[in-house]
Amino acid sequence: MSTTDHTPAVVDSTPDRFPNPGLPPHRPRRADVDERAARRATLQVVTMFTLSALGSIAFLVAYYVIDPQTRGTIIGIGRINLFHAVLGVTMGISLLGIGLGAVHWARTLMPDEEVSEDRHPPAASEEDKQAVARQLSHGWRGSQLNRRSAILGSAGGALGLFALPLVVPVLAGLGPRPRGELYETNWQSGMRLMIDPSGAPIRAADVTQGSVFHVMPEGFVGAAAHELDPEEMMISKGKDQIILVRLDPAKIKSQKQRDWGVDGIVAYSKVCTHVGCPVALYEQNTHHLLCPCHQSTFDMTDDCKVIFGPAKRPLPQLPITVDDEGYIVAADGFREPVGPSFFERNRPGLLKGDDA
The missing domain is CATH 2.102.10.10 (Rieske [2Fe-2S] iron-sulphur domain)
Known part of the structure; x- marks a missing residue:
């Protein structure tokens, strides 16, 4: 006696390929269609970069003007070293200005169209190299640096001045040659x-x-x-x-x-x-x-x-x-320096008993 299996067959309905959903439609920003809005965004970016530059300058002034031992009281915090507090605040303003300026520049003026590219072999053809060059040129124009030189100047000034608070304390902190x-x-x-x-x-x-x-x-x-x-x-x-x-x-x-x-x-x-x-x-x-x-x-x-x-x-x-x-x-003090080495360690005239 035979039996027949009436269980329905399972059909795999998973498609071989998913359709490309495409990119969402681009929504122009106000600065893209209104020149006055673009100029206002430019002014805001320049203001932030200028604030960063002023923070860097204030850091340098405080570093040389405020006595490192000066202490004061801040409400809610208590007594603190004002030298360190002012340096921290001015350094924060300098860094914050650069960060906010760069973000606002990217969100309001730089190109924001989404693009997709197919994978391609690592070796680029001459045509691809030319295409990259054109894209870089397009990106330069899209950033509007060629039209809005104030952003370029203020960004360059902010970044250049921001380096000074990092370099000057190191050089100044070296102090005189050790004796x-x-x-x-x-x-x-x-x-x-x-x-x-x-x-x-x-x-x-x-x-x-x-x-x-x-x-x-x-x-x-x-x-x-x-x-x-x-x-x-x-x-x-x-x-x-x-x-x-x-x-x-x-x-x-x-x-x-x-x-x-x-x-x-x-x-x-x-x-x-x-x-x-x-x-x-x-x-x-x-x-x-x-x-x-x-x-x-x-x-x-x-x-x-x-x-x-x-x-x-x-x-x-x-x-x-x-x-x-x-x-x-x-029986005596140490006959040589203790601790790690330093550049002047063996300089004549500093060793104990050396009258040179």
Whole structure:
């Protein structure tokens, strides 16, 4: 006995191609059909670009006229640094004027017809190159720059002046050529090494092998630091910080390192010679100091020479000794600049003891 399947067949009605819906009809803007509206739009664009130029000029004036330490009160915000506030506002006006002018120009005067193009091979024929040239020429005329030179002049002026607030502070901020201040820290001969942040002095007898102390100079840490100007304190934190470690004297490779230390106790700057991050991670088994920012690694048994990472110079060593009470003190200041390199680092006349 046979059965017949009466299930209707499924017919795929999906078309092979969808009809091209085409582009919506172009709706002319007022500036396209009314010359007075076009002139008004031109004036608005020029005004915005001019506002940008004035913002750039105001930025430069404020940069040189306002004292960077001037503070004031703004309602709803409170006390702020007026120098930074004015620079921010004028820079914002400069950038806003360029942005608004460009957007308004595009929406009111530039061509807004939608076009579609078929895909074509990457290599262009000579006819296509000529067509592109004609399109660029048409675009130039469509932007109306050939007719409305005021837009071109104001846009060029706004963009040119906008570059000045970016360049002038950089050049002016370089200041005079560096002198001895880049070589100087607050470390002086006879100054005790104090634990950071407690401010307690360190006896040489209390420094066991493998122990680590984070150190600041006497008078710049603990209760004494509260009497310092906050800016002076921040500068000291940035350049005076020291790491103190006691090594096995038999493992120290450098004679200078032995001479500047005390029975294996050595003191080195914590300011990385790459970009100035604090080098504070000590591996007791390997005697390596690690910078957490970019992984520069220094060998403490070999005068803190770089063994890995982007740093190019060893960490400077601080000469130390012991006073009559058994406390560790600086035998002298640093003999070289601490921290990253700079152009004038090896200029004659700036090294300690150089009278040239």
